[in-house]
Amino acid sequence: MTNQFKSSPFFTRMMCWCSALACIMLFSTCEDDEDDNLEGTFYGPVVAVGQGNARTWVTTDNAGAPMAVGVTFSEQAINSNGLGNGMKMYTLALPAQAEQTLYDHVMLDWNPQGHDPIPLYGVPHFDLHFYMVSEAQVAAIQPQATMDEMPAEQFRPQNYILTPGVVPGMGAHWVDVTDMNNTPDNFDKTFIYGSHDGNFIFHEPMFTLDFLNTLPTVGTQTMSIPQPTAYQQPGLYPQRYSYSYNATTKEYTISLLDLTEKD
Incomplete structure (x- = not known):
């Protein structure tokens, strides 16, 4: 190619077009990479719990829509010696991908002596x-x-009743009267709804330390979540929840599954 051609206006315009085309292709590739990153499991910050740690997570599909949300904590976190003999409360922030879910944050409470009513949850x-x-x-x-x-009434889950009182810094609690876990001496795990001033404000898996310790042997436990006939606010509502143990990572996970859009 001659120097005369390289200095011509046509050559200059051609190089500009090529540069512009390269930029467009690079931008398109970056967009594809971002799309590829929409699917996956995304984690919140790690929080020290007992002698271990815990963190929240959200799993999304290839469009970036949340499918499940939960908490994973290390085996050391549920060591009762590390947790101590006093009640402890841990605030767990959610990852940014949880903004599309119903949830703002998660609170993990450790109750070493249980709580009222003692015959049920002591x-x-x-x-x-x-x-x-x-x-x-x-x-x-x-x-x-x-x-x-x-x-x-239409917003209350089937077979759930409101228990007396409001717990400060928490709310009122609803329990499933058909669940044997809500009868004396039978509590292993249950699912509670929480409300305040006429609005449901939390979903709560509640589970014993002894139950968690059975998971390495019995494997994953998955249950349906009782649903109301209508919903107070539109959003992604979990249809099932599960408890699991990963023998490789030595971690326990509590999951809210099958997040489904409800109007």
Whole structure:
């Protein structure tokens, strides 16, 4: 190619077109890479729990829509010696991908002596609250000895009843009267709904330390979540939940599964 051609206006325009085309192709490749990254499991920050740690996660499909959300904690985290003999509460932030879910944050509570009513729940166990309101709103909830205001009947899950009182910094609790886990001396695991001032504000898997210790032997346990006939707010509602143990990573996972859009 002659120097005369290289210095011609045509050559200059051709090089500009090629550069522009290269930029477009590079941008398109970057967009494809971003699309590829929409699918996967994304983790929240690690939080020290007992002698181990815990973190939240969200699993999304190839369009970036959340399919499941949960908490995974290390085997060392459930060592009762490391957790101690006093109640402990851990706030777990969710990853950015959880913004499309109902949930704002997660609270993990350790109850070494259980809690009221003692005949039902007076054994060492964990409460895992998936809150649909902010930390500030939860912290502002005041104690109340009487029954809280009820959500409208169509929003209440089947067979669930409101228990007396409002726990400060937590809310009122709804339990499934058909679940044997909510009868004396039978508590291993159960699923609780929480409300405040007539609105459901959390979903709560509640489970004993003894039950978790059975998972390495019995394997994953998956249950359906009772649903209402209508929903107070549109969003992705879990249809099932599960408990599992990974022998390779030595981790326990509690999952809310089959997130399904409800109007």
